[in-house]
Amino acid sequence: MHKQLRRALVATAGLALWSTAAMAQDDGLRAGVAEDMPELMALYRDLHANPELSFQETETAAKLAARMRAL
Structure with missing residues (x-):
């Protein structure tokens, strides 16, 4: 019984730490x-x-390519 309780507590603590880290990353994003x-x-x-028509997107492609190069 103590082993199961310990596992549950460790899992809960791990989840709490993971959630805090995920929230911090979310703020940066x-x-x-x-x-x-x-x-x-x-x-x-x-x-x-x-x-532009499908498969004829020359201007769109040029704009997106320029943006990608700028990254």
């Missing part, structure tokens, strides 16, 4: 996305304001 959001929204609006 949110900050990064918030920082990039204005530029991403501008790209989104531009791409949707200037649609």
Whole structure:
């Protein structure tokens, strides 16, 4: 019985530590996305304001390639 209780306590403590670390990473991710959001929204609006036919997306491909190179 003590062995099962010990395992449950260790599992609970591990889960609590993992949850705290995950929440800290989530805050960093949110900050990064918030920082990039204005530029991403501008790209989104531009791409949707200037649609191209499937398999003929030359301008879209050029814009995305330029963004990827900038990374």
